[in-house]
Amino acid sequence: MTDKVVLITGTSTGIGFDTAVATAQSGFTTVATMRDLAKAQPLRETGSGVDIRELDVTDPASVEACLRGVLADYGRLDAVVNNAGAAAFGTAETLTMADIRQAMEVNYFGVVEVTKQALPHLRAVGGRVVTVTSVGGAIGQPFNDAYCAAKFAVEGFMQSLAPVAATVGVGVSVIEPGAVATAFVANADVDPAQAIADAGPYASALSRYLERTLTSYTEAQTGAEVGTVVLQALTAEPPVFRWQTSDWARTFVGTSLADLDGSGVLGLTGAWVRPPRE
Incomplete structure (x- = not known):
């Protein structure tokens, strides 16, 4: 893989971090991107040799500049892993429209922007687009209205794109993790007691949901386990569109399908x- 160049978004923590390490260790030239380079030190300390660059998926100019730099330095781009994302906790009445729009901006439009700008370069080499979605892209989950809406949108976009991209030699895949023990949950910045206090008529439902959900994270996968599946999606021949990352995720997504x-x-x-x- 020493001549294969992969660009990964959202690599400061979690799945993106572990995927960057996995691809670098497997021989990919790995460009690990993140919005805030002040968070890059842990990835540098892995000794994986990744090339860390700034990229804000919500800023088209940032995406264009990053891709231009990669092409200038390496002369090619073989794969993109869309991983950057953000939680959006709440239900329709408790979320503001700004909250909902921001969730779509990061989780959906950012994916579209990176994919759209990368496709000409991927066409040139018969490359891959691999996008980390969620089981929440197949099953809408309580109190995750905006997040799941964005993930559904991503899956619809990618499933529509896949057959068209295949005609020009580009493989398209989605990765559907379930609960993953990463900083993603902590980064959602949810205070359970305060969230319940603010939930109004939904307080009892939210209390039950949080009790069930927080328990599920005690048996979550690691980011490294998900990164291994991303690596499989990058190298599978022929490309496979839909990948779940655990037996639980396969059963859960299968319920919807x-x-x-x-x-x-x-x-x-x-x-x-x-x-x-009773």
Whole structure:
């Protein structure tokens, strides 16, 4: 892989961090990008030899400048891993429209911007677009209205793009992790007690949801385990479109893919917020 160049977004922590290390160790020339280079030191300290650069996926000029620099220094771009993202915790009445728009800006429009600008370079070499979505891109989850909406949008975008991109030699894949033990959850900056206090008529449902969700993170995957699946998606021949990162994620996503009338999914997620039966 020594002549293959991969650019990864959102690498300061979590899945992006571990994916950058995994691709570098496997022989990819790895360009690890992040919005704030002040957070780059932990990645430098891995000794993985990654090339760390600034990139804000919500700023088209930043994307263009980063890609221009990569092409100038390496002469090619073989793959993009869209990983940058942000949590958006709340439901329709408790989120502001600014919250919802920001979630779409980072989680959806940022992915579209990077992909759109990278495609001409990927076409030149028969490259790959690999995008980290979520099981929340297949199953909408309570109190994640904006986040799941963005992830659904990403999956629709990529599934529509995939057959067209294949005609010009570019493979497109999505990665669907479940709960992952990374800083992503901490970065959501949710104070459970305050969130419940602010939830108004949804307080009891939110309390039950948080109890269930916080428990699930005690058995979460590591970012490194997800990074291994991203690496598989980058190298699989022929490309595979949809990748789950655990048996649990496969079962969970499979519920949605087989659920023609939606009752299976709503029965599942409704149990997360309903009072238990007497």
